[in-house]
Every structure is written in structure tokens, then in C-alpha cells.
Amino acid sequence: VLGKPLAAERQKVRVESALHEIDRILAKHEGELMALSDAQYKLVNESILAILHTTAQEKMDYLRHVVRNSLAMTALHSQEAIVLSRVVRDISADEARFVIDNFGYSRVQVASGEAEHEMKVLVVRPGTPEALIVTGLVSLGVLETAEPAWDESGLLRFSSVTAKLIALLRDAP
Numbered sequence: 803v804l805g806k807p808l809a810a811e812r813q814k815v816r817v818e819s820a821l822h823e824i825d826r827i828l829a830k831h832e833g834e835l836m837a838l839s840d841a842q843y844k845l846v847n848e849s850i851l852a853i854l855h856t857t858a859q860e861k862m863d864y865l866r867h868v869v870r871n872s873l874a875m876t877a878l879h880s881q882e883a884i885v886l887s888r889v890v891r892d893i894s895a896d897e898a899r900f901v902i903d904n905f906g907y908s909r910v911q912v913a914s915g916e917a918e919h920e921m922k923v924l925v926v927r928p929g930t931p932e933a934l935i936v937t938g939l940v941s942l943g944v945l946e947t948a949e950p951a952w953d954e955s956g957l958l959r960f961s962s963v964t965a966k967l968i969a970l971l972r973d974a975p
Contacts, residue, residue, distance in 0.1 A: 813857055820853050820862045827870050834873040841883035845872045845970075848887035860895035868970045875969065885963055886970065889942050898971050900935045901944060901960070905968055909948055909957040912936055923957065 828835055838846065849868040856862050868890050872878075878886075893901075904910070908921040912933050916925060926932045936958070939945040944964055948957040 841878040
């Protein structure tokens with residue numbers, strides 16, 4: 803029954819298009835593909851599987867970037883691949899865009915007032931769509947509680963895998 807609506811047909815076209823593009827990317831990089839480490843293979847494989855469960859075109863675009871950029875990520879450890887593949891599978895396109903756009907901030911704070919810190923803090927207002935994005939990124943492990951210091955109370959920081967996540971998500975030339 804779920805396969806009959808027009809939305810199902812649009813989804814089928816999006817998935818087929820994304821898979822054809824990935825096939826083209828992989829064929830173009832056959833040398834790197836043959837030399838994939840197990841960690842790289844996991845990331846590529848999980849990204850392709852995530853496409854089958856994704857309905858948003860922007861998320862599919864990010865997943866295509868992950869497949870292509872995984873081929874160049876040769877210094878990827880097994881545990882990093884596990885964490886990154888989980889994040890890539892579950893992150894929304896809005897969350898991915900938020901991470902890419904705001905990684906330059908030292909800290910993130912969900913608060914009604916202004917930031918009272920010397921470092922560069924992104925203040926996100928409670929009850930906004932951005933606050934939901936922050937909550938999602940915390941649950942994914944992309945944002946984590948900052949150090950337990952008196953001046954960092956209530957602040958979040960990007961986790962250690964975030965730079966690699968961004969390298970995977972970006973559209974490389």
C-alpha cells in the first residue's frame with residue numbers, strides 16, 4: 803500500500819538517481835576503491851545503505867559526498883568509522899548544515915540571554931528549530947558538554963570527530 807502513492811515514486815527516482823551517481827563516482831575512483839581499508843569500506847557501505855532510508859534530497863547529496871570523500875580518508879581508525887557511519891546515517895540535512903556553518907564557534911550555548919564568555923560562543927534560543935538541532939547533535943555525539951570548569955558551565959563543544967565529519971559532508975571539488 804505504501805508503494806502506491808506518488809511520494810513513493812518520487813522516492814524511487816531519488817534513490818535510483820543517487821545510486822547511479824555513486825556508481826559513477828566509484829567507477830571513476832576504481833584504484834582507490836580497490837585499496838579501501840575496512841574502516842573506509844564500512845563508511846562507504848553504511849552511507850550507501852542510508853540512502854535507501856532517506857527521503858530528503860539534500861541528505862542524499864550529503865551521503866554522496868560522504869561516499870566520495872571516504873575514498874580519500876585513508877587515516878581512518880575502526881572506531882572512528884563506526885562513530886562516523888552512525889552519525890552520517892542519522893544526521894539530518896539541517897543538522898549537517900548547522901555543523902558545517904557553525905564549526906568556527908568555540909562553544910554552543912542554548913540560552914535566552916547573551917553569551918558572557920570571552921571565547922566565541924554561538925547562542926541558540928530555547929524553543930527554536932536551532933535548539934532542536936542542537937539537541938539532535940548532542941544525541942549523535944557531535945556536540946558534547948564542555949570541560950567541567952567554572953567558566954564553561956552550560957556550554958557545549960564540538961566533539962573530536964566533528965572535523966572529520968565535516969570533511970566527509972562537504973562537496974569536494
